[in-house]
Amino acid sequence: MSKPLIGILLGAVLGTFDGLTAWFTPAVRNELASIVVSSTFKGIIAGIAIGFFAKKYQSLPIGIMFGLAVGALLAFLTAHFAVGGYYFAIMLPGSMVGLIVGFATQKYGQVPRVAHS
Amino acid sequence: MRSLSDKKIEQLRSIAANPDFSSTKYRIVKELARGGMGTVYLAEDPELSRQIAIKVLSTPEANSEIGRRMVREAQIIARLEHSGIVPVHDVGVLPDGRVFYAMRLVRGERLDEYAARAGSVKDRLRKFQAACDAVAFAHAHGVIHRDLKPQNIMIGSFGEVLVLDWGVAKILPPHRVSEASEAETLMLPARKQGANDSQSISEDTTHGTIMGTPGYMSPEQARGEVEQLNQCSDVYSLGAILYFLLTNESPKPTKGHATPDRQFEPTPRPRELNAKISKAAEAICMKAMAPSNLDRYTSAAELSTDIARLVDAEPVSAYRENAFEKTGRWLGKNRYLILLVLAYLLMRFFFIFSARG
Numbered sequence: 001m002s003k004p005l006i007g008i009l010l011g012a013v014l015g016t017f018d019g020l021t022a023w024f025t026p027a028v029r030n031e032l033a034s035i036v037v038s039s040t041f042k043g044i045i046a047g048i049a050i051g052f053f054a055k056k057y058q059s060l061p062i063g064i065m066f067g068l069a070v071g072a073l074l075a076f077l078t079a080h081f082a083v084g085g086y087y088f089a090i091m092l093p094g095s096m097v098g099l100i101v102g103f104a105t106q107k108y109g110q111v112p113r114v115a116h117s
Numbered sequence: 118m119r120s121l122s123d124k125k126i127e128q129l130r131s132i133a134a135n136p137d138f139s140s141t142k143y144r145i146v147k148e149l150a151r152g153g154m155g156t157v158y159l160a161e162d163p164e165l166s167r168q169i170a171i172k173v174l175s176t177p178e179a180n181s182e183i184g185r186r187m188v189r190e191a192q193i194i195a196r197l198e199h200s201g202i203v204p205v206h207d208v209g210v211l212p213d214g215r216v217f218y219a220m221r222l223v224r225g226e227r228l229d230e231y232a233a234r235a236g237s238v239k240d241r242l243r244k245f246q247a248a249c250d251a252v253a254f255a256h257a258h259g260v261i262h263r264d265l266k267p268q269n270i271m272i273g274s275f276g277e278v279l280v281l282d283w284g285v286a287k288i289l290p291p292h293r294v295s296e297a298s299e300a301e302t303l304m305l306p307a308r309k310q311g312a313n314d315s316q317s318i319s320e321d322t323t324h325g326t327i328m329g330t331p332g333y334m335s336p337e338q339a340r341g342e343v344e345q346l347n348q349c350s351d352v353y354s355l356g357a358i359l360y361f362l363l364t365n366e367s368p369k370p371t372k373g374h375a376t377p378d379r380q381f382e383p384t385p386r387p388r389e390l391n392a393k394i395s396k397a398a399e400a401i402c403m404k405a406m407a408p409s410n411l412d413r414y415t416s417a418a419e420l421s422t423d424i425a426r427l428v429d430a431e432p433v434s435a436y437r438e439n440a441f442e443k444t445g446r447w448l449g450k451n452r453y454l455i456l457l458v459l460a461y462l463l464m465r466f467f468f469i470f471s472a473r474g
Contacts, residue, residue, distance in 0.1 A: 014461075024469040089468055096464060100457045107454065 003109035007051025008044055010104050014097045015043020021093075042074045046098050047105075054105035063106035064099055071098015136173045140212050143171060143219065154284065155187065159222065162206075169206060170222045177214030184216045186284075191218035193260055193286050201251025203279050223281070224274050229267035232362055238398075241362045242428050244270075247278035249355055249421035255280075256348040256417055259289045263346065265354035266333040267361055287346065331370035333357045336408050339370070349410035352420055356405025356413070359424075363398055364390040368406065397427055400436035 019039030022028050028035060050067045057063065075094020079087045138145055138160070146159040149170065160171045174187050191208040198204065208218040226234075228248070232241055248270050252262060262269075262283060269282040335353035337345040357368045368384040384406070387399045401423050407413045414420040423433045430450035432438060438446065448455065 018465075021465050021469065093461070093465060093468070096457075096461045100454070100461060103457060104454055 001109055002051075003054040003105045003111075004048060004051030006109045007047035007049075007054065007101055007105045009047070010101050011043035011045070011047025011050070011097070012040055013043075014100060015040040015046075018043070018093050018097060025089075038078065042078060042094070043097060043101075046070050046074050047101055050098065050101045051105050051109075054102075054109070058106065058111060060103070060106045064102045067098040067100070067102015067105070068095055069098070071095045071101070074098070136211050136215055136217065137213055138171075138211065141209065141217075143169070145171070154183070160219070162219070168222050169219050171217050171219045173211070173217040174215045177211075184210075184214075187216045187218070190284050190286065193288065194220070194283050197255050197258055197260060197283075199251055199254040201247055201254065201278055201280055202283075203281060223271050223279055225272045225277075225279075227268050228270035228272060228358070229361070231272045232267065232365065238363070238394075239428055242398075242424055244272060244276075244278050245355075245359055245362055246421050246424040246428070248280055248358070249417045249424060251278065251280045252351055252355060253417035253421055255286075256351065261287050261289060261346065261348055261351050262354070263287055263334075263338065263350065264330060265351055265358060266330045267358055270358070289347065332367045335410065337410060345410070347410070348416055349413050352405050352413045352415075352417055353407075353410070355417060355420055356402055359398075359402045359405060360384070360387060363387045363394050363402060366390060395427075396442075397433045397436040397438070401427060401433055404435040 016036060016039065019036035020032075022032055022035045022039075046067070049070050050063070053066050054063050072091060072095040075091040075098075076087075078094065079090040082090065135145065136158075142164055143160045143162055146161055146168070148156060149159050150157045155172050155174045158171045158173065160169050161167070162169050172187075174184060176183070188208060191205050194202060195205040195208075203220050203223055206219045206221070208216070210216055228244065231244065235241060248265075252265065255262060260283075262280065263285045264282060265280070269280065271279045271281055273279060331339070333354045335346075335350040338350050338353075360366075360368045364387050387394045387402055388396070401420070404412070405414055405420055414423070419434075423435055426433045430446055432443070432446075
């Protein structure tokens, strides 16, 4: 499996799960569907970016840092446009998802082969 | 008439023993090692301004069998251009008739010294796998080593692994790499490295010539069955090296003419000596060291593949795991990812319960 595909799948799964946990927050429960969709979309975007980064650069610490940064940035944008100002509740899990995807894409997936002339 | 002192006699003997390199471009710096067949010197190549190692035959017998064998040894190594095999730069004959060949100077330590120092089994296995790859390369080129042991594997200063001492190597016919009946054999005399089990031997028998090191040579090699030797004999030796790397003990010598006064003692399984060794590692070791060459890995490449899988915590061909072991291996392999996901879930539960509270 390629690194971008691992990023997309893991981002989508964790993003969906992340969105579903909004059910436990009664104040936003009636917006659950849109939260799940946006969270999944955010996870996929993060997965694509982190996966392609991992394909280009093979370094576990840099990959984790990049994942963390991408996850935090996307979560910040989500929190910024979300009603209620749940910065901490959105950004911490979002960053964590980025970190996990960063780790997984560095650790797993096929490393592209360098062609020799 | 004045008599010479013992010290003076020793000095003169030393001068006489030193090879005369005046007809070559090399300059001898010092002696590095001495064996039964020859001496290895540290030398300088002034044209390329680099230090090299030169192996010089002990006796001036360029046209003798032993001289020809040394030239053949150089030729064998020269044909094996691989990062795990020391390259030969030059071969020639000194004015006094001694054969020499120049090779890359390897700085580092022997595998047994490295194993005594390096604690991680994973590191040892990686070095071992690199040695397997070098031997597999030689096998692919129709050459079997026949004296593989930890003392003949060097770990360079930068972690590179080099297989040395191809003095008793054998060239197999290109079209019959797996068979040895028509093989050309290179036989060299015993090399005196010490009176222990790791001493290499060369002993004539009714079947053929015994070459190798007790404990590290295959049963067929110990029995002197030269016609039976093929790459599987090297696989046995590699298995014995793996045994040493896992247990820090050399395997017991196999029964054969090499050890006539020794009772055959079955080698204890690695886990009997060290219970921490994984079952998969033990299975690989025992498969490589199977008494019958039909039960061993068919090639060093196959053994190398299993070692790579073992290092990567993947299933190996030598061992069939049960479901419990499979799960344990998977959890062990993915423990960091599992821990991260668990940390994430824990954090999520914290948010959920703190929101409710």
